[in-house]
Amino acid sequence: MLSTKLNLPLLAILCAARAAHAAPPDAYLLHNARVVCVSSPTLERGDVVIRKGMIEAVGVDLKAPADAWVIDATGLTVYPGFIDALSTWALPGAAPPGPTARGTSAAQPAPTAPANAPPPSKGPEDRPLSATFYRAADHISPTDPVIATMRDGGFTTAVVFPTNNIFAGQGAVIDLAGDRPGSMVVAAPAGQYLSMKTNGFSSFPGSLMGTIAYIRQLYLDADHYKLAQSIYASHPQGLQRPAYDENLEGLNASPRALLPAHRAVEIDRMLHLAEQLKLKAVLYGGEEAWRWTGPLKQSGVPVLVSLKWPERPKEADPALEDPLRILEYREKAPGTPAALAKAGVRFAFFSDGLAKPADIRKSLKRALDAGLSKDDAIRALTLSPAEIYGIADRTGSIEPGKIANLTVTSGDWFDDKTKVKFTFVDGQQYDPQPEDTKKPEDAVKTTEATN
């Protein structure tokens, strides 16, 4: 039959792949666990059936399919795999969305031009600091050690973005396991990452307002580009041919814009910009979003809340006392998630350069201390980011039909003693790396079930 014929080469590839590893089972039953479904009430003693990378069934006292490998999960807790809503994991070379991407241009030293630096940009037409066309999905490194480290910390998924330009490029949702970049990508492009970088005093844009003006012009240009292309496509004769522009192509391919917004002033500014340009915007940072919940709720713009709570720099002069404005900024930032949850603003968490899963959990606990409920915290690590990126139909909660990304822990995630027992990524089980030998070269997946 035709279909069999066509599938032969594929089968060959699959066989080859299987030949390289011990063939793992593709059906599991997680039995008698506490199942935190997120999209539906938690099952105190529930079962989850996994098959072919997907969740097949969720319920109480499910009958184990004949071929399923049964894992007795008594006493364990199953969460949807955690999602880092913005990071550079598996994108070596992409600057983390840390201080370099932060808004205040005045505090940034101007880059010193190397000998072979490009000529100064004379305006928006030179497309300064722009790589809208750069697609994270094309640059995933499956061997990045951070993948295993974060998976061991309960993260099965990350939304990764290039970050080192004003228009840094298009992000991708990736699952944190896989041999090939292609198999890791869940959805792409996830959006366009924007920063408020400047180009120093001798190259446009040389100021924050220059950067904003440039962003505005590029979006206008992108709209015009679409229009001009379509008019030309239907009337090519007698019309001047619109020029091809890779940055406008890239911008038009990006379904949403990630905008930096840390302080209330910046949140306000970005909300206005998004409204003016009719952007489907997502704000990242959010340290002072607690002050701006009303406008955020009204705009419907979601917030990615940085888990790197602002602190007084350790190298600061001890004799210099910070003003109340800054002290409040630091003190109240962990209260943002609770405030957003209360106001009904959609938000997710992002690691913002935190390198250790333990630090991420510590940050989350400060949010809990500041009033965030555990349910809301888990939602902001699972279903909310999936919703924000438009992939809640395939991941983010424990529901039949969704991708089998699960984090299985020894207990409540916010208890210090709780450990990740194992994770499922795309229906495959991964054990944490042995603690003493956690080295980059050991960051390969384990495939055997441990029950």
Place this chain on the structure above:
Amino acid sequence: MKPILILATAAALSPLAYGADNSTSYFIRGATIHTMAGRDISNGSILIRDGKILGVGENLTAPADAQVIDAHGMQVYPGMIDSFTDTGLTEIEMVRETSDNSELGKFNPQLSAWMAVNPSSEHIPVTRANGITASVPVPNGSLIAGRASMIHLDGWTVDDMDLNPTVALHINMPVIRTRTFHFPEGATERPFEEVHKDYLKELQELNKFFDDAHRYEKAKAANEPGFETDLKFEAMIPVIDGKVPVMITAMREREIRDAIAFADKQKLRMILAGGAEAWKVAAELKARNIPVVLRPTLSLPEEEDDPYDKPFTTPGELYRAGVLFSFGSYDAQFSRNLPYQAAAAVPFGLPHDAAIAGVTINAAKIYGMDKKVGSIEEGKIADLMITDGDPLEEQTHVKQLFINGKQVDLNNRQLRLYEKYKSRP
């Protein structure tokens, strides 16, 4: 219109040519005299002869040879003293060639501001037209910047202008500054530990320089063969002997405390310059009799959370703490606005008299010049101004000015330009 009136008035009062010398005697009568040495005298007279004030009082009679100036309805004040200025040391701030206020090198006690003052600077007539008769130009390089001098704002040569070539040795206190801003590169941050290390090193160097000066003085006194003269250390001898005070610029509390500790350690007579946060250290300043040459009152608060009026209330706070202080413009172009720096503190708690004292007698006291200038008293140099009102008010005009007993021309480059273009056809 008014400037003509000023000149016309001045000319009518004084038919003699300006600027010749001080051989003319003057008898000012009918004025309210604010002597700044005891009570004000209404309807009083002042006799000026040979550059000196020969008499002040209510019942003086005019000598036959004196030029009589009828100043009824006018006010007479001592000429004002700008306690910290660039006047004469810089002409156009942005033109390096016209600036002589910052020398290279960390230790320059041998430098003296006085000799680099340009007597032809256009700033001098502009500044004195508002009643400033003397000022203290201060070298402003790094660490030991040089010696501050007191000059008259009139003279054919610097020698004419010189009141005292060395009123203080100016030291810029080493500062811990983690954040610096450079144009056009922007701000740079350095870790505290690193900056602190540099600071300690600089403080050590400063102390060592003073210790070396003591060793030099001893070696010099011993007069052994092989002793070599060193101009830097020669200049240090009057300082370490306590004859010349050190004027240490320090703004923030920590710097001020460090400066006091340094002066204590080296047993120096200290004047604090700048002193933005002197209010935090007022008790210590008072206890050690350290006077302050305040930075402009019309400044912004140091910290975001500081009260908006902190710089305005600081002079009043020092006054109430009993600290001796005066005002400086720390500038050339705005030296003429010195009285308004004093005035700005008055609505915020500084008594009016203390404000005037801060630009006259107290400046003289701080620099040890109060036997010569700063008040209208018999025997003092005749530096005074005749005004139509309170010199602390912007609207007040200086009608006549005497420096060293000589009636000084109030005309200047700006007035000439005004006259010229006002009558442009």
Place this chain on the structure above:
Amino acid sequence: MKLFGALLCCSCCFAASTVIQNATVMTVTKGTYTGSIVIENGKIAAAGPNLPVPAGATVVDAKGKWVIPGIIDCHSHIAAESINEGSISVAAMVGIEDVLNPEDIAIYRALAGGVTSANILHGSADSIGGKCELIKLRWGKDAEGLKFQGGPPEIKFALGENPKRRGESGFGTGPQNLRYPATRMGVEDVIREAFTEAKAYQASWKEYEDKKAQGKVAIPPARDLKLEPLVEVMEGKRIVNVHCYRQDEILMILRVAHDFNFKPILQHVLEGYKVADEIAASGATASTFSDWWSYKVEAYDAIPWNAALMARKGIIVSLNSDDAELMRHLNTEAAKAMKYGDLTRDEALAMVTINPAKQLHVDHLVGSIEPGKDADLAIYDGDPLSTLSKVTQVYIDGDLYFDRDKDLAGRPEIEKERKLLITKAADRAKQDAKNAKKDTDKDKDKEKPSR
């Protein structure tokens, strides 16, 4: 004071009307009287010696106090997170409106100096700089809340030393980054070239509209955010602020203004007195310093009689600050115009109230105490033209935004809050350090048995 800013303006919104009584009122345009000002709905409802008090009005007894219209600073750079685009010679696409910072403490400090409106200008690094923003100092409001509603938009041009500085070798950024222009000739050229380009842009739109009207297929021109403001200038819709010093460049810009149909506000204009007749004839206005001079070569011929001399020639003259500190005492800057040039009290005060309002085309709203105008008022404890007086209260739109008594009373509160937050942060840092130590000790313990 920070905390109180927001509280103050809320507390008085509830009163139907406010009456300031027994004050010496300098209306600036209608003489000085002792009596009352009635404020209703943010506007001055009545002003005069004997006014009845409306029922339910809040009465403010201002016996011994003086009231003037809120001061308007026609040249300021506060409340913005960037000032100079700096990179390119025509930077008309950037705008202060995008970078307003309503949390800049300079706003409150200027408010405490009687200022109620300020013209926030782009810097002078570029021949054609960015768009400017007239604001009211509504401390405690957001960026939108700062904006002055009802005035035309503005832009900044700059002539002379500053815009040509980047053309001088030795500027520090290296020869490859030298920027045209390097001379005053070049500055004029840059401006004329830009307007010529803007005319072509204007024409391209007309051509498109014509084609469309004829039913022809056409691609619309791409919107150009750099040229649009210049088109608005030529159409008389946007005010041009021109930073200028020397008489030759003043006359140059007057010729350019004539050719491209605008009447600028000449900013600084320190040699304006040399060409006062020409300025007066052109319809341009002048905003200058009281007595700055000698800080650069082009400021060497500056004279403190400049303002008065220009005013006597019929030019509308304002005195500005260009400085966050000087801004706090523009009232006494005005008094200098009495000393230098014999202006009357009203003429002097007009230079910081009604004259800047006229220059900015908002004199129908602010600048004098007249019924129908915005209730923007500054109250002094003595003669506002005296150096020995201070501001006690400031109203904007009838709301109390600065009150010295409340400021004084609020200071301990701020200090307490600050100390509390500092202690909290220090305690947390201590706790973190302790935990970190515990973790290291634990790791050490772990190591023991295996070694």
